[in-house]
Amino acid sequence: MKIDLAKYGYKPGLETPSGELGRIVRVDRGECDAATSSGILRVLSDSQRSQNLLAPVVGDWVSIVEDPDLGFLINEVLPRSNTISRRDPSEQIIEQVLVANIDHVFIVHGLDRPLPPGRLERFLVIAEDSGAEVSIVLTKADQTEEISEVKSIIKAVAEDKPIFVVALRGGVTEGLDEINKLMEAGKTIALLGESGAGKSTLINALVDDDIMATGEVRAGDKKGRHTTVTREMILHPKGGVLIDTPGVRSVGIWDAQEALERVFKDLEHLSNQCQFNDCAHATEPNCAIKEAEKKEVIDPYRVQRYLALQKELEEQKNR
Ligand SMILES: Nc1nc2c(ncn2[C@@H]2O[C@H](COP(=O)(O)OP(=O)(O)OP(=O)(O)O)[C@@H](O)[C@H]2O)c(=O)[nH]1
Ligand SMILES: [Mg+2]
Ligand SMILES: [Zn+2]
Structure with a gap:
């Protein structure tokens, strides 16, 4: 054909x-x-x-x-215009390229479970590092009454990213139109997220066909069953393609210093006001980060996560 x-x-x-x-x-x-x-x-x-x-x-x-x-x-x-890469999940400290030549990344989260901000930050860094547009898609809106709480968690770590909300169950397809509007011939959208988040279900709904297998999550902890096992590109009827990926709990970031700085630009900006250029925001005098923590204008957990991600990149550089 x-x-x-x-x-x-x-x-x-x-x-x-x-x-x-x-x-x-x-x-x-x-x-x-x-x-x-x-x-x-x-x-x-x-x-x-x-x-x-x-x-x-x-x-x-x-x-x-x-x-x-x-x-x-x-x-x-052929030369790639961009890639989404993570640290290879094996023991070795090497890069794993997940997908290439992407226009838009969807970070998909199921509202049937909590959203740890640290996990979202990691996905944001690897998505941002590709240079593609990044949006957050919340699935299973029918499974929670706490959408606004989840949205405020997202706003605190990704204030400038569009959020789409969908509910897909038993023939109900709320929120799909907004996403379908993004589809156009030639556009490539990659979906990332935890197993059971609803990535394959969303793709099936968008293309209006049962192409990808989907799997029930575990009743208790809502864990997915790793139904999708390979990365796969699906053609949308309007033209444009969607890439389904196997669910991952968390991603190791890779060579993403600039993306890290963009995702944490609030803290980057503050740290420019520290007395020392190389301030580790620990015990240094006149540390703008520590002062902001004391004044409770920034979340100390977010600072810890930021420093941990920075350390991760440093360790990769020094290997
Ligand atoms: N109630 C409800 N269930 C949904 C919705 N979206 C997905 N599900 C269910 O969530 C479960 C997991 O969906 P999948 O699409 O297989 O999830 P996945 O992200 O592709 O998971 P992996 O392939 O394991 O990474 C399935 O039982 C879906 O029917 C939704 O909007 N509402
Ligand atoms: Mg799947
Ligand atoms: Zn400091």
Whole structure:
């Protein structure tokens, strides 16, 4: 089936000198699905032969060639306009690129559970670091009476981010229109959030089709069951694509100093008024952060979380 790659985000300038242009819509071990103008192709990532080939991720634009023995091969990953990256969850201190070439990130939270501000801050830093737009989507509005409390938690750590609220249950689809308005041909939106947050349910509702499997959360603690196990790109009827991702409890930030400073610009701004340039906001005299804490104009827990994230980045630099 022919595919109009403009719907998948093709922009002039994305050219391959040799081979066919494709966009990675799904990655399994060593094999990927790629959308090309002639349809979805199953392609191998040619990293055995070309050692320096980047491992392709969902959202990548690639050049595909046909090998008489091996079939379709990716022979080049085109330069990425941006990535969403986190620290690899393995022991090693390395980067893991989650998705590439993203226009908008949705941080998805289910209102059937509490929202720890520290978790939101971490998601904000990795989303902000991509340079894409960032919004927060609250799902399961039918499951809580405390939406305004949750909104004030969000305002305290992400005051400038748009918040969307949806309720999707038994045929009820509240709040979808606002999100559907954002969809347009060529736009790529990635969804991040905890397992059970309702990412796949939201995508199904947006595309009005049961494409992604969804799973009940555990009755007691509302924990998700990790239903989605691979990152996957889904085409929206208006054009534009949504990327579903497996749920993660928390993310390790990666090489995101500037994003950290933007997410914590309130504290960055204050710390410019400390007496010492390298103030650690601990026991130094004339520390603007400590003074603001004493006056109770800033949340000391937010300061602690900020310093912990800074330390995390320092440790990565010094490895
Ligand atoms: N009541 C209600 N339930 C919802 C809503 N959105 C999602 N759910 C339910 O929440 C559960 C988890 O939804 P999923 O879409 O599988 O969550 P997910 O974020 O994709 O989870 P993982 O794939 O594990 O990361 C399912 O039982 C959904 O039916 C909502 O707005 N209201
Ligand atoms: Mg899912
Ligand atoms: Zn200070």
